[in-house]
Amino acid sequence: MNNCLSLRRHNVCMVSDFFYPNMGGVESHIYQLSQCLLEKGHKVIIMTHFYGDRKGVRYLTNGLKVYYLPFPAFYNQCILPTIYITFPLVRNILIKEQITIVHGHSAFSTLAHETMFHARTMGLKTVFTDHSLFGFADASSILTNKILQFSLADCNHVICVSHTSKENTVLRAGLDPKEVSVIPNAVDATMFVPDPSKRHPGKITIVVVSRLVYRKGMDLLAGIIPDVCQSHPDVQFIIGGDGPKRILLEEVRERHELHDRVIMLGMLEHRKVRDVLVQGDILINTSLTEAFCIAIVEAACCGLQVVSTKVGGVPEVLPPDLIYLAEPNDQSLREELERAIADKRAGRNVPPFVAHNRIKLLYTWRDVAHRTERVYNRVADLVERETKERLSRYYSCGPLSGKLFVIAAVLNIWFMCFLQIFQPRQKIEIAQELHRPHIFKNFTNQKNQKEEQRSQKRTLSECEDSLTNGTTSKILRRSNRKKRKSKQEL
Secondary structure, three states: OOOOOOOOOOEEEEEOOOOOOOOOHHHHHHHHHHHHHHHOOOEEEEEEEOEOOEOEEEEEHHHEEEEEEOOOEEEOOEEOOOOOOOHHHHHHHHHHOOOOEEEEEOOOOHHHHHHHHHHHHOOOEEEEEEOOOOOOOOHHHHHHHHHHHHHHOOOOEEEEOOHHHHHHHHHHHOOOHHHEEEOOOOOOOOOOOOOHHHOOOOOEEEEEEOOOOHHHOHHHHHHHHHHHHHHOOOEEEEEEOOOOOHHHHHHHHHHOOOOOOEEEEEOOOHHHHHHHHOOOOEEEEOOOOOOOOHHHHHHHHOOOEEEEEOOOOHHHOOOHHHEEEEOOOHHHHHHHHHHHHHHHHHOOOOOHHHHHHHHHHHOOHHHHHHHHHHHHHHHHOOOOOOHHHHHHHHHOOOOOHHHHHHHHHHHHHHHHHHHHHHOOHHHOOOOOOOOOHHHHHHHHHHHHHHHHHHHHHHHHHHHHHHHHHHHHHHHHHHHHHHHHHHHHHO
């Protein structure tokens, strides 16, 4: 039933600073979810900032429309927080595309928070998906949590990718748990198919596919590589990804002369991730904080045994026989990696295609889209909040910050009135929708199948009626003949 077109159609704008050509779990989630929603008949566009020469409007597979906005990345692939500068262009796109629901992704994304804020000012419904976990003690986490509290104070619904993530988000943003749903990530099993022939015979290959940043535990990885290589001469590492911590890993490789055993691939396009994974026997994930970690699902789908830090929502993701969980420190990681290597040598690990078939049934993007669609239906039925209620929600965010949030919201309302005067909604040209033949073909096929079923039912009922009528007429004729015979005898 998930493949069928939806009875209710929504115009959805996915927005985040993180999208292709950048590589990561958030980017993959947005793309796959958008494709499945398009398949169900919804209108979906994506809004992100420009990447290199990728600017303006681009069309991806199945006519997925992407707006690469002319805002440069300021820090960690996110735009500079300005709140008001993005409003004119965002408002123009939301009106032009007749958007009804704005769906923001990632607590790190400045563009997602600002677009959701503007959408609420315009009276549109908003949904937010949180892909990360944060602490409560350090300065950066306190600041990020306060921004998240401001952004979600007027959000209609929040989605988290794990139950641990839900608890974390509810505490950080002060939300009602009833307004938060848990919808996990998924994997496209048709893309991540095992291929044991690509593995390196006579060697055990450990794969790392990740952003090379502190949060992903690259310091831990740098600490265990030399020891593992020294203990096991037949072990090699393949590291895919880029980031500030790449220099640290290259220094370790230089210092211990491991050029032939630690291969650095640099930035990977998502379509090439599978080609790297199928070369490996084990995937290691050293994250210090993780809400879900889609990389370990993709690796398990390719038949790799997974070794991961026991943080955040990771223990919820895979069955125990597919993953080795370690505490986030050098010694524990080394011990679990040693166990995985020993099991690989002894042949005690799960066969690649068995693991693939299990993951294929556990996580599907169509199921994620179906559950997200139910959230959209729920949000669309909500009564729009009055301005007074919106301001009271912002005011309750704190004694000082609450007042600042109210001022920001009031200024945004005034700015919208200003834009309405100088660029009226009526003068913004509505964008023409791209015709998607395969979608309408599916819809037509489904309609034809239903009509065929109805006609078959009608034919059967008519046959039954005709049979019944025929039997009745035969009985009547026989009774009439008997009556005539009895009269003649008399």
